[in-house]
Amino acid sequence: MTSRTLKVALACAAFAVAGTAAPAAAQNQPSQPAAQAEKKEPVRTISEWDLPKRGEKLAIGGYDPVAYFPEGGGKAKKGKKNFSHTYKGVTYRFSSQKHMDMFKKAPARYEPAHGTWCSWAMAHGDKTESNPKSFIVKDDRLFLFYDGFWGNTRKDWLKGDHKSLEARADREWKSKSKEDKRQMKVPA
DSSP: OOHHHHHHHHHHHHHHHHHHSOOHHHHTSOOOOGGGSOOOOOOOOGGGSSOOSSSSOBGGGGBOTGGGSGGGTSSOOBOEEEEEEEETTEEEEESSHHHHHHHHHOHHHHSBGGGGBOHHHHHTTOOOBOEEEEEEEETTEEEEEOEETTEEHHHHHHHSOHHHHHHHHHHHHHHHHOOOOOOOOOOO
């Protein structure tokens, strides 16, 4: 029996035992409708993100995350210091007030996948710095890539199967950061 199989078996056994009788305190509490159940905040582990080690935790080298998306122009564009916004410990810069307002309405939509690391490298189990000018926006997500001395991983990604690479990168990112995939459609 492998250690993984043993862990699963122990978890199942614990669940089965726990499920046989509810603790007395829980038996006396009224149940809450599902709509009133507390929403659990997604895990955020900025210590695993590609951010400066000191000072401001500036994401994407100061590039505007909204600018990458079609509604922001679809191009990598440097943000301005006077249009800065910190969201859950990570600071973003924007090229305009309009872009900053768009981000504030739907931050999960505009945040880059994989903690701003290169998505290609993440799909292969590595953390490699991305180049803010090497990117794609697909399926309402921003993917950043390494582009430097060793080549441009964006080209490799585009040659591969996007869904498969995305799934692998998401799994690797979750294993490193415990963070789930963030994605959100543009609000109507």
